[in-house]
Amino acid sequence: MGEYLRRFWQPVCLSNQLKDVPHPIRILGEDLIAFRDLSGQVGVMHRHCAHRGASLEYGVIQHHGIRCCYHGFHYAVDGTLLEAPTEPDKGARLCKSVCQGAYPALERDGLVFAYMGPSDQRPPFELWDAFEPDGETEFVPFTNVFPCNWLQILDNIADQMHTSVLHQPATLFPGEVPADLDLGPLTLPSFGSVPVIDYFPVRDATAMVFVAGRRTSDDLVWWRMNECALPNMTHHAYLFEDGKERRLFHRVHMVRWYVPVDNTNSIVFGWRMFGKKTDPLGKGRRERVGWNDMDFLEAQVGNRPYEIARRAPGDYEAIVSQRPIAIHALENPTSGDVGVYLFRKILREAGDSHSGGDAMGLKTSAKPSANAERLKKYKARMRAAGFSPLSVWVCPELVKMLAMERRPAECRGRVLERLLLGEARMRPEFWAKEEPLAKGKQASKRLKRAACS
Numbered sequence: 368m369g370e371y372l373r374r375f376w377q378p379v380c381l382s383n384q385l386k387d388v389p390h391p392i393r394i395l396g397e398d399l400i401a402f403r404d405l406s407g408q409v410g411v412m413h414r415h416c417a418h419r420g421a422s423l424e425y426g427v428i429q430h431h432g433i434r435c436c437y438h439g440f441h442y443a444v445d446g447t448l449l450e451a452p453t454e455p456d457k458g459a460r461l462c463k464s465v466c467q468g469a470y471p472a473l474e475r476d477g478l479v480f481a482y483m484g485p486s487d488q489r490p491p492f493e494l495w496d497a498f499e500p501d502g503e504t505e506f507v508p509f510t511n512v513f514p515c516n517w518l519q520i521l522d523n524i525a526d527q528m529h530t531s532v533l534h535q536p537a538t539l540f541p542g543e544v545p546a547d548l549d550l551g552p553l554t555l556p557s558f559g560s561v562p563v564i565d566y567f568p569v570r571d572a573t574a575m576v577f578v579a580g581r582r583t584s585d586d587l588v589w590w591r592m593n594e595c596a597l598p599n600m601t602h603h604a605y606l607f608e609d610g611k612e613r614r615l616f617h618r619v620h621m622v623r624w625y626v627p628v629d630n631t632n633s634i635v636f637g638w639r640m641f642g643k644k645t646d647p648l649g650k651g652r653r654e655r656v657g658w659n660d661m662d663f664l665e666a667q668v669g670n671r672p673y674e675i676a677r678r679a680p681g682d683y684e685a686i687v688s689q690r691p692i693a694i695h696a697l698e699n700p701t702s703g704d705v706g707v708y709l710f711r712k713i714l715r716e717a718g719d720s721h722s723g724g725d726a727m728g729l730k731t732s733a734k735p736s737a738n739a740e741r742l743k744k745y746k747a748r749m750r751a752a753g754f755s756p757l758s759v760w761v762c763p764e765l766v767k768m769l770a771m772e773r774r775p776a777e778c779r780g781r782v783l784e785r786l787l788l789g790e791a792r793m794r795p796e797f798w799a800k801e802e803p804l805a806k807g808k809q810a811s812k813r814l815k816r817a818a819c820s
């Protein structure tokens with residue numbers, strides 16, 4: 368799997384960690400340094416000098432590249448040996464046979480990315496819709512550090528059922544919540560009800576979209592759609608939605624990559640998006656986003672005293688306590704774990720497609736495309752279908768899904784059908800109303816009638 372992850376550009380540190388001295392990092396089991404030379408180029412290199420191994424974290428940044436402190440070997444950002452000052456010919460001969468291991472690197476919106484795979488198979492940096500600037504949305508880079516395997520952090524996203532338990536801690540207490548516990552910062556109020564969820568492999572099974580449906584009023588259904596994309600990236604819908612207003616579309620609220628440091632340590636890198644389009648309710652706290660911190664919920668990182676974390680656990684405690692590497696063979700899957708197992712399957716098959724180093728069979732994650740036209744069409748089709756999702760991640764398959772949901776015979780097991788059928792059973796009085804219906808409700812009601820017939 369490590370070889371597979373290397374076939375993609377991975378974030379390795381924050382731009383603002385590149386200061387006047389080289390920054391030591393450990394990614395994918397390798398000790399590296401990252402730096403920005405005085406001409407502005409970013410370098411990501413093996414940490415130990417190719418001469419006799421002194422650490423380049425003590426190297427001196429040059430106008431172009433970096434110079435080892437021990438004997439002054441001077442390397443360009445691509446690892447080329449430019450000079451060996453103690454050699455009679457200043458290293459002219461040595462430069463032909465010695466170089467420093469280095470990886471291609473680039474910066475984007477405050478994150479430094481490196482490509483650590485075979486040089487002849489380097490893909491272009493994937494530009495997803497969510498990365499597009501709109502002149503208003505601010506991308507704030509962050510890291511969250513976890514002392515555990517990367518996959519169980521990603522599992523936590525595919526596992527949306529936990530939002531209605533772990534993030535409603537009051538439900539965990541039998542009776543009164545202890546007065547000295549402030550559970551507010553650990554609670555996502557809109558996620559209180561157990562959602563109806565469906566999971567869809569999309570884009571030739573290179574990603575999984577999952578849709579959580581919750582009714583927020585007689586008129587509104589909140590559809591929250593997230594995506595896990597191969598190999599280790601997720602797109603997140605708005606976390607502060609309260610479902611009180613009709614809203615058609617949100618930009619992605621957060622993008623994350625789950626990057627192994629080694630088998631039992633990981634760093635989640637990403638961008639939190641700020642601005643009116645992503646946070647119309649103004650709940651984000653930009654000052655809490657950065658190195659090992661996160662704003663939308665407490666306990667996203669291990670920055671709380673153990674005694675407090677034990678009494679009021681959050682995502683960090685749940686994930687890390689699954690052991691340094693969660694043991695899948697000991698798990699007892701439930702119906703709420705479908706997303707976890709589906710994305711693991713997608714990931715396993717993609718990794719297998721790469722086994723033996725056959726790049727021809729490699730499943731890459733994205734076919735990210737220019738968004739504007741697609742989004743326009745998507746919005747039009749959503750309106751025409753009479754649906755009003757409040758918070759969505761856009762993908763062409765979603766349009767297909769919604770089109771299918773208008774034809775119940777084809778949509779067995781889909782979210783809307785299940786939501787409506789569940790409501791028909793649970794709330795017959797709601798569906799018995801005969802007042803004139805809004806367009807969206809007409810579509811829903813037709814579906815419900817057809818589904819029940």
Ligand code: FES
Binds near residue numbers: 437
């Ligand atoms: S160890 Fe780096 S120049 Fe000698």
Ligand SMILES: [Fe+2]
Binds near residue numbers: 530
């Ligand atoms: Fe969570």
